Amino acid sequence: MLIGADYYPEHWPRKRWPLDARLMRRAGLRVVRMAEFAWNRLEPREGRYDFAWLDEAMKHLGKCGIRVVLATPSAAPTAWQAAKWPDLLPVKADGSMWPFGIRRHYCPRHKGYRDACRRMADALGKHFGRNPQVLGWQIDNEFGGVDCSGACYCPRCVREWRAWLQQRYGTLEALNEAWGTAFWAQEYTAWDQVVAPAEPVTHQNPSLVLDWRRFSSEAFLEFQQVQADALRARVHGQWISTNFMGQYEDLDYDALAAPLDLAGWDNYPIWSPDPVDPALGHAITRGLKQKNFWVFERPSGPSGWNAMTGLPRPGQIRMWTWQSIGHGADAVLYFRWRACRFGAGQYWHGILGHDGDPGRRYDEVRRTAAEVARLSKILDGTGVRVPAALWHTYDGNWAVRFQPGWDKMRLWDEAKRYARALARRGVACDVVTPRADLRRYRLIICPHAVLLKPEHAESLRKFAAAGGTVVFTPRSGERTGSNIITGAPRPGLLRPLAGCRVTEYDMVSPEKPGQVEMAATGRLYDSFGWCDLLRSEGAKTVAAYAADFYEGTPAVTVNRIGRGRVYYVGVSAEAAFYDDLLEHLAEEVRIPRLEPLPPGVEVLERRGRAAGKTAARRILIIVNYSGEPRAANIGVKGRNLLARGTLGPTVELEPYGVRVLKV
Numbered sequence: 001m002l003i004g005a006d007y008y009p010e011h012w013p014r015k016r017w018p019l020d021a022r023l024m025r026r027a028g029l030r031v032v033r034m035a036e037f038a039w040n041r042l043e044p045r046e047g048r049y050d051f052a053w054l055d056e057a058m059k060h061l062g063k064c065g066i067r068v069v070l071a072t073p074s075a076a077p078t079a080w081q082a083a084k085w086p087d088l089l090p091v092k093a094d095g096s097m098w099p100f101g102i103r104r105h106y107c108p109r110h111k112g113y114r115d116a117c118r119r120m121a122d123a124l125g126k127h128f129g130r131n132p133q134v135l136g137w138q139i140d141n142e143f144g145g146v147d148c149s150g151a152c153y154c155p156r157c158v159r160e161w162r163a164w165l166q167q168r169y170g171t172l173e174a175l176n177e178a179w180g181t182a183f184w185a186q187e188y189t190a191w192d193q194v195v196a197p198a199e200p201v202t203h204q205n206p207s208l209v210l211d212w213r214r215f216s217s218e219a220f221l222e223f224q225q226v227q228a229d230a231l232r233a234r235v236h237g238q239w240i241s242t243n244f245m246g247q248y249e250d251l252d253y254d255a256l257a258a259p260l261d262l263a264g265w266d267n268y269p270i271w272s273p274d275p276v277d278p279a280l281g282h283a284i285t286r287g288l289k290q291k292n293f294w295v296f297e298r299p300s301g302p303s304g305w306n307a308m309t310g311l312p313r314p315g316q317i318r319m320w321t322w323q324s325i326g327h328g329a330d331a332v333l334y335f336r337w338r339a340c341r342f343g344a345g346q347y348w349h350g351i352l353g354h355d356g357d358p359g360r361r362y363d364e365v366r367r368t369a370a371e372v373a374r375l376s377k378i379l380d381g382t383g384v385r386v387p388a389a390l391w392h393t394y395d396g397n398w399a400v401r402f403q404p405g406w407d408k409m410r411l412w413d414e415a416k417r418y419a420r421a422l423a424r425r426g427v428a429c430d431v432v433t434p435r436a437d438l439r440r441y442r443l444i445i446c447p448h449a450v451l452l453k454p455e456h457a458e459s460l461r462k463f464a465a466a467g468g469t470v471v472f473t474p475r476s477g478e479r480t481g482s483n484i485i486t487g488a489p490r491p492g493l494l495r496p497l498a499g500c501r502v503t504e505y506d507m508v509s510p511e512k513p514g515q516v517e518m519a520a521t522g523r524l525y526d527s528f529g530w531c532d533l534l535r536s537e538g539a540k541t542v543a544a545y546a547a548d549f550y551e552g553t554p555a556v557t558v559n560r561i562g563r564g565r566v567y568y569v570g571v572s573a574e575a576a577f578y579d580d581l582l583e584h585l586a587e588e589v590r591i592p593r594l595e596p597l598p599p600g601v602e603v604l605e606r607r608g609r610a611a612g613k614t615a616a617r618r619i620l621i622i623v624n625y626s627g628e629p630r631a632a633n634i635g636v637k638g639r640n641l642l643a644r645g646t647l648g649p650t651v652e653l654e655p656y657g658v659r660v661l662k663v
């Protein structure tokens with residue numbers, strides 16, 4: 001278990017560095033991440049690498065027992081690079097260029113820059129790849145990012161786009177067929193007639209828009225791979241990772257994570273009053289490798305660009321840290337060690353303010369790091385094993401975003417409706433893609449699986465046949481991989497699995513909701529969104545619409561498949577509906593669960609065996625994400641690891657309180 005910070009020695013005079021290292025040691029920080037925006041200092045003139053300053057900073061850190069994660073600096077090309085390659089800057093959909101200096105200002109397909117990145121990764125790997133102080137590597141910084149949209153529309157990209165399509169489809173006939181270009185006279189008779197979609201994408205061919213997103217995402221995959229290969233050839237015993245952004249959805253994180261050793265993310269819970277947001281980000285990151293991960297950034301002060309959030313309240317930094325550990329983080333690094341005096345990030349405060357003097361936030365970090373260090377022995381080697389997973393594909397999510405169907409349909413929102421209900425019962429879930437090993441789960445929920453390949457349907461069928469429970473939600477099985485509607489009766493490929501047919505669908509606003517009634521209890525719930533009207537073809541009705549002209553029509557069905565079950569939940573609804581549905585499901589799926597937890601309280605669990613021991617350790621981490629006192633029934637008693645004595649089954653928590661128990 002490591003606590004650390006993001007450190008930018010290049011922003012401060014050298015004479016400050018030894019003091020920084022000593023203050024870090026006093027705070028209990030054991031790792032820093034460095035250099036992700038320091039290309040200008042690492043190669044001040046073309047071909048003249050200078051790593052001496054980094055050696056010097058690392059020497060001071062090393063004296064204080066602080067390890068290092070090094071980043072490749074490709075997220076911010078230098079001024080000399082931008083001047084050397086006028087075509088380096090990425091181009092927006094409207095044809096204008098992103099300016100120099102915003103960061104991420106590079107076209108990921110620029111050959112010269114890719115080569116420069118390869119050489120930089122090679123040089124860094126050569127210099128630091130055997131240094132035991134270096135634990136691992138972060139490639140680039142927040143691929144895609146918020147500054148540029150994750151796609152470049154320059155003439156080179158458009159040329160390569162056509163070659164990519166040629167490769168993918170072989171012939172224009174195949175492309176015309178796959179994209180349905182019969183619509184609006186779009187049939188292409190030469191490859192160079194195909195253009196990149198303009199923004200906004202409304203009214204453009206949905207198949208073209210989806211393939212363009214795939215193509216744009218692949219550019220970053222290749223860009224990352226160039227650096228990963230260069231580092232791999234040089235480093236010994238050091239991992240390679242990158243910092244993802246949780247619910248960010250412009251790039252295929254699944255593909256990006258596959259060649260990495262470790263997943264990591266930047267977690268900014270300061271934006272969200274609802275713990276389900278950071279919880280989902282953690283679940284996404286954990287699901288990418290189905291194992292523990294790192295938090296590379298985490299706010300530690302008022303944050304924002306030109307306008308800021310408020311201060312983290314006393315206890316909040318500590319609570320966020322434990323929340324991450326509870327979700328499977330093996331390291332948490334605070335952004336940033338010290339607030340910078342200049343540049344666009346001036347208001348992104350750190351553990352220290354601009355003046356560099358330790359204050360309240362430093363003290364809280366110090367206390368947190370001390371308690372994490374104290375419990376490291378018991379936490380090291382434990383992981384998060386959850387019974388449930390949310391299953392999705394990135395391209396399926398893109399298809400939903402371009403054409404939500406119901407204007408507020410968002411895949412992550414639907415995912416959160418289920419995740420929130422599970423969390424209320426003390427059950428966490430992973431977020432996974434088809435690449436994941438599904439055998440470790442008992443329940444798989446597929447939010448808006450609009451774009452489904454036959455092999456996906458088959459693996460979910462197998463999962464159910466072997467005794468698992470699968471839940472599909474509105475609009476499932478609607479499209480083919482090239483984003484055209486299958487034309488088969490809905491839910492298409494899933495019809496035999498779900499044992500029902502969608503006859504029609506309605507769009508209902510949450511402001512004027514409809515109603516569904518649970519068959520077993522007669523309970524009514526407000527319902528809204530894309531509402532699939534179902535007709536059973538063997539499935540049993542779980543809930544039916546209770547309003548409008550389709551009153552009595554099934555809204556939720558369940559079908560037996562082998563030893564398991566497949567639910568089709570054709571509607572979105574108020575929170576109580578998911579609570580009750582999951583209550584019912586949990587029983588079937590034999591998921592142990594708690595009494596409903598009060599709002600903001602999460603009960604998280606890490607378990608595992610210590611080396612040489614047979615009994616598994618079970619550590620419960622209970623956090624109160626809210627600013628109000630809470631009492632939660634956690635169903636068990638355990639040894640209080642943060643203080644003396646035992647705790648439970650009722651646990652009282654102060655605002656932003658944390659309890660850690662061994663049960």
Ligand code: GLA
Binds near residue numbers: 142335
């Ligand atoms: C991101 C980036 C950091 C910094 C923080 C806060 O997570 O990775 O470089 O900009 O946001 O702005």
